[in-house]
Amino acid sequence: MxxxxxxxxxxxxxxxxxxxxxxxxxxxxxxxxxxxxxxxxxxxxxxxxxxxxxxxxxxxxxxxxxxxxxxxxxxxxxxxxxxxxxxxxxxxxxxxxxxxxxxxxxxxxxxxxxxxxxxxxxxxxxxxxxxxxAEQERNAAFAGKDLCNLVFASSQMQQLLQMTLQLAPSAAAVLITGPNGAGKEGIANVLHANSPRKNKPFIKVNMGALPADLMEAELFGAEAGAYSGAGKTRIGRFEAADGGSVFLDEIGNLSLAGQAKLLRVLQTGEFERLGSSTTRKVDVRLISATNSDLTAAIHRGDFRQDLYYRINVVQLALPALAQRPDDILPLARYFLAGKKALSAAAEQLLANYRWPGNVRELQNVCQRALLLSSNSEIQSADLGLPDTVISGKRVLDDIDREQLQQALLQAGGVISRAAKQLGISRQALYRRMEYYGIDAP
Missing domain, CATH: 3.40.50.2300 (Response regulator)
Structure with a gap:
């Protein structure tokens, strides 16, 4: 009772x-x-x-x-x-x-x-x-594990990380899928940091940032003179990662020739540098990531189906930030690093925004707010986000100052009555009073 x-x-x-x-x-x-x-x-x-x-x-x-x-x-x-x-x-x-x-x-x-x-x-x-x-259970589940400073509070991320840690001890190739800026590299970090290879090299390659004609040399190395500008022997990323892991971000950008060489490395561990006939052998775990639909690329002839099955032994699907809203405010506070707190109005705006740029956009918004905020607390105006209605939720400026003051006067200063008259909760009314700087009716 x-x-x-x-x-x-x-x-x-x-x-x-x-x-x-x-x-x-x-x-x-x-x-x-x-x-x-x-x-x-x-x-x-x-x-x-x-x-x-x-x-x-x-x-x-x-x-x-x-x-x-x-x-x-x-x-x-x-x-x-x-x-x-x-x-x-x-x-x-x-x-x-x-x-x-x-x-x-x-x-x-x-x-x-x-x-x-x-x-x-x-x-x-x-x-x-x-x-x-739930937080106590989460802490117990991740005790002794290296989460590489990942910040989360959502059940979606907890389940994904539990699966990530389950896969970490194996040598299986893992494909991490999800939109740009969602944090795929962070998941790759956790995979390597909790694997038997954690003390070995972890080499990261952003395939989207490499010119197509340099991808093969970047991945597999090149002898001096193998191409224009190659004045000395170049060690490739796979060779440098021997015994460890390679993370290929945006793997869908790899050329078909590069895909053939990558398939061979995954099947046999063997490769040759550009301009060399010497076969070399490496032991590398491959972790890949993409924000594109590789099955559609296969149908277009842009991606090899046999390679897809090699890199996709297990897939980890990372949800967009908008699909795990419980992570928004913990991440924002982490990015602010204790330098400033968020006002209630700023918290509501962050929570309601759809974050098309995901975690990366949230980080940029927080950094911008720290630079522009002149108060001890970050206000909604400091965030530079549109005040729009999201998923049927009301935002702070849907009731103007005059409406708010009039409702408080008509309710005789009773917050619950004024909130009912405006069609909002009592907490929402207090947030709007803070937003407009109203301390009394």
Whole structure:
């Protein structure tokens, strides 16, 4: 049975709340003073607190409740706190909600509104506990593994990395697929770093950045004079990686002649440098990546089918950043490196944006914001992203300043009423108040 703690010096209010929540299956404890509340908190596992803001006759400023809130929040940060009072300044309510209060309910309260607020708060608490357990399980699953500084929070990335670590000890060729900028090289790093070859060379080649006429020489080497400008013998990437791994990014750009040589290396480990008849042998694990459809390239005659099956013993499909939204804010904070925090408005804009350039675009946006932001906190305007509606979500400028102020005035300063009038959540209203610099109606 879920256990609620009501902290209020008015005994009839305590009794009314006990009756209301008992009918819904909750167990309700009452404290008539902060001292009694501390005693109950030490004796019981409380799931949620309903707290008044004034505990002495004649007190209407809320300072007593403010002091109690910060003390409880500091010692019991996981317990949701819903504030209840008829006598508190709006500025203080905004401050406490920003500091972590779950909601503010004005007295006299609406029973259904209060029950819904408590039910939602308990659901969020349960979700937070599930996320904490998932994080603990994730940490246990990756204990002792080298994740090469990859930052993630999504279940999609966790599953992909678990599969990556499962493949790492083998010598099987792996093809990593995914859009540009999604982080394919990071997955390749994890494959090599957790393999028996981790202390051997790991050679990376961006096939998309190499001229077609130099690809074979780059991969397999060339003798002096083998082509114009080859004044000395050149060691190829495969030869340099002997005993280790080679990562061929954008492998779909490899010429057909280069594909034939690559197929031979994968089948036999043998190759010749350009301009040489001497056969050389290497032991190399191949990791490839592409953002293109290689099966379509096979149908066009641009990619060898037999090579495709050689490089694609196992495929790791990396989702676009928009398909793993839980990774957006952790990645953004990582790129900001603790130099500046993100405002609530900036966080919402980052979370709602579709990121066509994936992780690379997010990194660039964060670096730009650090350079341009003149505040201690990065604001949404610093990000340089369009304020558009994404996936049916509203963004901060869909309600202008005048509309917001008018709604607050009509609601008499009651945040829940103003939010309902505007058709947004209470948290969304507070974000817009921050966005427009509104501290009070």
């Amino acid at each position: 879920l256990k609620l703690l009501v902290i209020d010096d008015n005994q009839p209010i305590c009794q009314a709340l006990q009756t209301l929540f008992a009918l819904q299956g909750y167990q309700v404890l009452c404290a008539n003073s902060p001292e009694q509340a501390w005693q109950l908190l030490s004796q019981h596992n409380i799931d949620l607190i309903l707290q008044d803001m004034n505990f002495s006759a004649g007190q209407m400023q809320g300072s007593q409740g403010q002091t109690l809130f910060y003390r409880v929040r500091g010692q019991y940060p996981a317990i949701p706190i819903v504030l209840m009072t008829a006598w508190t300044q709006l500025e203080m309510v905004v401050e406490l909600v920003k500091a972590g209060a779950t909601d503010y309910i004005a007295k006299p309260w609406d029973d259904q509104r209060l029950l819904l607020t408590v039910a939602n708060a308990l659901k969020l608490k349960q979700l937070s506990e599930q996320q904490q357990r």
